[in-house]
Amino acid sequence: MHTIQDSEILQQSLEHSFWTWSAQGKVSPIPVTKAKGVYFWDADGKRYLDLNSQMMCVNIGHGDERVIEAIAAQARELPYVAPSLTTKPRAVLGKMLAEITPGDLNHFFFTLGGAEANENAIKIARAYTGKHKILARYRSYHGATAGAMSLTGDPRRLAWEPTLMSGVVHFLDPYRYRSTFHKDKPEISEAEFTNDYLNHLEEIISYEGADTIAAIIIETVTGTNGIIIPPEGYLQGLREICDKNNILLICDEVMSGFGRTGEWFAVDHWNVVPDIITMAKGLTSAYAPLGAVAMRDEIAEYFDDKVFYGGLTYNSHPISLAAAIANINVMKEDGVIENARKMGTVLRRHLNDLGEKHKSVGEVRSIGLFSAIEVVRNRETREPMAPYNGISPEMTRVKEYLLENGVYTFIHWNVILVIPPLIINEEQLEEGIRVIDQALEITDAAVTG
Numbered sequence: 001m002h003t004i005q006d007s008e009i010l011q012q013s014l015e016h017s018f019w020t021w022s023a024q025g026k027v028s029p030i031p032v033t034k035a036k037g038v039y040f041w042d043a044d045g046k047r048y049l050d051l052n053s054q055m056m057c058v059n060i061g062h063g064d065e066r067v068i069e070a071i072a073a074q075a076r077e078l079p080y081v082a083p084s085l086t087t088k089p090r091a092v093l094g095k096m097l098a099e100i101t102p103g104d105l106n107h108f109f110f111t112l113g114g115a116e117a118n119e120n121a122i123k124i125a126r127a128y129t130g131k132h133k134i135l136a137r138y139r140s141y142h143g144a145t146a147g148a149m150s151l152t153g154d155p156r157r158l159a160w161e162p163t164l165m166s167g168v169v170h171f172l173d174p175y176r177y178r179s180t181f182h183k184d185k186p187e188i189s190e191a192e193f194t195n196d197y198l199n200h201l202e203e204i205i206s207y208e209g210a211d212t213i214a215a216i217i218i219e220t221v222t223g224t225n226g227i228i229i230p231p232e233g234y235l236q237g238l239r240e241i242c243d244k245n246n247i248l249l250i251c252d253e254v255m256s257g258f259g260r261t262g263e264w265f266a267v268d269h270w271n272v273v274p275d276i277i278t279m280a281k282g283l284t285s286a287y288a289p290l291g292a293v294a295m296r297d298e299i300a301e302y303f304d305d306k307v308f309y310g311g312l313t314y315n316s317h318p319i320s321l322a323a324a325i326a327n328i329n330v331m332k333e334d335g336v337i338e339n340a341r342k343m344g345t346v347l348r349r350h351l352n353d354l355g356e357k358h359k360s361v362g363e364v365r366s367i368g369l370f371s372a373i374e375v376v377r378n379r380e381t382r383e384p385m386a387p388y389n390g391i392s393p394e395m396t397r398v399k400e401y402l403l404e405n406g407v408y409t410f411i412h413w414n415v416i417l418v419i420p421p422l423i424i425n426e427e428q429l430e431e432g433i434r435v436i437d438q439a440l441e442i443t444d445a446a447v448t449g
């Protein structure tokens with residue numbers, strides 16, 4: 001039996017583990033030994049405030065005994081059966097999800113994570129419509145498997161081209177701060193802004209041919225690529241365009257679901273019912289791996305007499321399903337979504353203050369506890385503090401400063417993401433914002449003009 005001291009975790013991990021998204025010789029992971037609530041601790045006992053919910057997924061916070069106990073109980077009772085059999089957690093979770101998903105999204109295909117959910121959503125959409133192409137947006141991330149990577153619009157896709165899944169066409173995101181169509185028209189109304197982006201999409205549909213397009217997939221609120229919140233009317237417009245052209249609307253809520261935005265799902269803010277919602281992360285708050293494809297009645301019924309050609313050994317894994325049930329119960333019992341809404345207002349106030357105080361803050365964006373601080377060299381030109389798909393000494397220093405001062409979050413190029421567990425309170429939020437406030441002095445010093 002290999003047992004090691006906490007002090008050996010880092011070195012031994014570096015010797016034997018292969019790391020995601022990294023040059024292997026350059027990683028320096030924090031060896032984590034415990035986590036509770038909104039905090040985690042490293043092997044030296046240093047405490048970090050988790051402002052990224054780890055990978056934007058520990059929605060109910062760390063170490064909730066109710067979820068841990070549910071996992072242990074399920075492991076004792078029945079840890080696994082083949083996907084063609086069924087279990088109590090499978091019966092219960094489907095019903096619970098049908099109650100919280102919008103409209104008639106009443107049928108769920110379970111996977112192990114977000115990428116697999118998107119892969120299967122595409123299969124379902126293609127089989128159901130008999131069409132092939134998928135439209136997706138440039139500022140998006142949909143997962144690292146081949147199909148999900150082809151949907152992904154951001155530069156993570158580029159390393160794997162040209163061998164990805166065929167038939168994906170990308171279009172532009174309604175990203176107001178860096179709008180391609182409105183560089184010289186910052187005062188344009190929200191309605192006109194929305195309209196221009198819907199027209200852009202319709203033009204692409206006409207060139208590609210509606211008869212060839214199975215689905216449009218979007219992150220309802222874009223996550224890693226900078227918390228891009230759809231303008232008023234955009235989602236409703238998308239729904240109409242899809243209906244008109246017999247195209248399915250798939251909303252990827254892997255990151256934005258499960259209370260992150262202050263509603264169960266981000267689409268609930270606009271009362272739009274997509275044909276398919278994909279989910280993962282907050283579905284179990286990452287206590288166990290799980291993703292799901294939610295589909296409307298009509299889509300599920302199509303497969304009543306047609307085979308769905310897809311499967312996974314760990315489909316509907318009882319331990320993961322038990323974690324999801326307990327996680328949703330915690331969210332309901334503790335009013336976690338109400339807290340996200342309430343603390344979202346507090347966070348917004350803090351972000352606005354940071355925006356007023358720091359000349360390197362170009363824009364702050366937030367919805368619930370899903371937020372971003374976009375850092376610029378020059379407010380006038382909006383030159384980002386780090387280039388698109390790049391880093392800069394200033395942003396690297398901000399990240400180091402935050403970690404040195406016990407705040408863990410995600411920095412994406414020139415954007416600081418603030419995505420804490422939804423159970424965070426005012427004091428803890430202030431603790432994090434204070435350190436970010438100090439860190440922004442670093443980028444303020446680099447402002448030009």
Ligand SMILES: Cc1ncc(COP(=O)(O)O)c(C=O)c1O
Nearest residue numbers: 113114115141142143254255280
């Ligand atoms: C919006 C979105 N979709 C899909 C994924 C992929 O999920 P997973 O890493 O569980 O495969 C992610 C992961 O960050 C995501 O943010």
